[in-house]
Amino acid sequence: MKSTIDEDLRAAGHRLTRTRRAVLGVLERTKYPLSASELYERLQKNKVSIDLVTVYRTLTVLRDLGVVAQIELHKEGQARFEIRHGREHHHHIRCQVCGRIADLLLCPLKKLTAFIEKETQFIVNEHTLEFSGLCPKCQ
């Protein structure tokens, strides 16, 4: 997986540096999408000293290459990122009380996208579909 990411980076004139490896490592070890500052905190806990700005820049590069997905959950006011490489396209649900995020390994939108393109004459490139509610513990 990292080998493919390396190739993707190189193909775009970028490098897979120690820093980027560390960022990717944290993302790979986490089972839910992380915000830049959460990622930064985890790097610090791992004794990896990387500036928050570098985290942002790294995430931008990886996102533009399609290596990570940028996710915006409802009313969060910050972006989250997760590894996309090798994972099925999916969505999320977040608990409005404790903030727990769970994956939803589904996407009902293939047919709908075609319909929308016909109706609106837009070309649909992306969609966000995120749910929020109460997790079992918080109900």
Place this chain on the structure above:
Amino acid sequence: MKSTIDEDLRAAGHRLTRTRRAVLGVLERTKYPLSASELYERLQKNKVSIDLVTVYRTLTVLRDLGVVAQIELHKEGQARFEIRHGREHHHHIRCQVCGRIADLLLCPLKKLTAFIEKETQFIVNEHTLEFSGLCPKCQ
């Protein structure tokens, strides 16, 4: 419609002031969701002098009452608001080039929501479903 909004506000111990009427007026006249700063600009053009902070506070009150809906489009980094009163629940698509926003008068998620509740044991309270792509002019 404004009469109902008035009732909703009063029922919650709030008032439908001149200021709030002006905010609602702009939202009613606009056919797509506005950000706080866009709303503020439009008020200024209408010679209505309302502080941006008041716009934010007004939108918060109206949103919490369910009078307006808060919408977050992909990679925008800001919230948008539109009147909900009397409108069907719906979604949006935004052009990645020119930013034009169109309504999508549909929602395919009723059945899916029930499915998600069964699968995850969450109670689903909200969802965001937004599309982005290229509008006819920008393709």
Place this chain on the structure above:
DNA sequence: ACCTAATTGCAAATCTCTTGCAATTATAAA
């Protein structure tokens, strides 16, 4: 080893949104 371009850190700026506080205003009871 050398050159060039990519990467990083640090400081500072920007943008969106929130909070504190005092002044103003609406509403309802007296």
Place this chain on the structure above:
DNA sequence: TTTATAATTGCAAGAGATTTGCAATTAGGT
């Protein structure tokens, strides 16, 4: 209509997320 009370507003300041400028460092190819 006067008064008391709570809601509303503006202004200044703060907080959080993200971006930009710039100089120093580093990786990779030649």
